[in-house]
Amino acid sequence: MEPERTSHSVRETQAFAAELARRFGPGRVWALEGDLGAGKTAFVAGLCAGLGVRAAVSSPTFAIANEYRDAASRRRVVHLDLYRLSGPEELDSVGWDDYLDSGDTLAVEWPERAGDRLPPDAVRVRIGRGPGEDDRRLLVSAPPA
């Protein structure tokens, strides 16, 4: 797997996410790390596209969780933004364990907030900024299969 990629646009970030989604398949937990405005939500839109889940992806900052379902593929992607969580003890009110047990794809922004309740087999994607305004560096690490 190519673990690192430079993106120069939202489209490129989404295309890379879609490619990774097809490679890893449905039912994975994705831990998306990066600062505010890094492109985590943009990445989730690409994940959905790659999994055949047509959805209007938007930031769930206020709702904590957005659930995207696709009637045709019968797949669901749960998009969690843990930014507002003060710590792992608040995960229960989000329904964290139920989401993990559901077998659905989970895309988690601010996964640091989940502490050690983030499953060890999560696919980690670190999004950092590059030299240009729209440049992003994406670093992917996944546990060995």
Ligand SMILES: Nc1ncnc2c1ncn2[C@@H]1O[C@H](COP(=O)(O)OP(=O)(O)OP(=O)(O)O)[C@@H](O)[C@H]1O
């Ligand atoms: N190469 C790129 N990839 C992704 N987003 C980009 C890129 N270049 C510019 N952007 C812009 O960066 C912003 C990314 O916003 P996004 O909501 O995806 O960030 P985020 O990491 O989810 O932030 P937050 O932590 O606030 O939820 C958007 O305004 C997008 O247009």
Ligand SMILES: [Mg+2]
């Ligand atoms: Mg976001």
